[in-house]
Amino acid sequence: MLRLISGLMLLLLASLSASxxxxxxxxxxxxxxxxxKVGNPPREVTLWFTQKLEAAFSSITVTGPSGQRVDAGKARISGDQMSVSLKGGGTGTYHxxxxxxxxxxxxxxxxxxxxVGP
Ligand SMILES: [Cu+2]
Known part of the structure; x- marks a missing residue:
């Protein structure tokens, strides 16, 4: 029993120090x-991160000024970089x-x- 508890304590300590x-x-x-602010709707959005990404579980969504989705769907991931193509959505605020x-x-x-705007 004591061995089990000390084993659990070690696991807990290991996970704390890992995070x-x-x-x-x-x-x-x-x-x-x-x-x-940019003059014209961009063709794509690219993000650079502080670490390399796992492509399978990384995604971007972009919504245009009227709240509609303007991203083309699947993000492209390469190393610490992720891009998605945009369909264009006029002037205003993009999220x-x-x-x-x-x-x-x-x-x-x-x-x-x-x-996006003048
Ligand atoms: Cu982390």
């Missing part, structure tokens, strides 16, 4: 840039929502906006 040591994948920068699984097996998500 402390790991950095996760956070958004480093994006194109169009976070919060920026980008991302969710990624990094190679350290942790999931992170977030969102930002950019503007």
């Amino acid at each position: 402390d040591a790991c950095a996760h994948a956070f958004l480093d920068h994006a194109e169009p840039r976070v919060g920026n 980008v929502n991302w969710r990624v699984l990094s190679v350290d097996t942790h999931t992170t998500d977030g969102s930002f906006t950019f503007q």
Whole structure:
């Protein structure tokens, strides 16, 4: 019984220190840039992260000024970079929502906006 408890304690300590040591994948920068204004609807949105991504569990959705989805669907992932093509949606505020699984097996998500207009 004592052996079982000390074994569990070791497991707990190991998982705590693992989550402390790991950095996760956070958004480093994006194109169009976070919060920026661009003249024309971009053909695609690209995000760069602080860690490499697992392609199977990483996704982006982009909604246009009237709340409609403007992303073409499947994100393309290469290393620490994720892109999705856009269908275009006029001028106004675009919302980008991302969710990624990094190679350290942790999931992170977030969102930002950019503007399209003169
Ligand atoms: Cu992590």
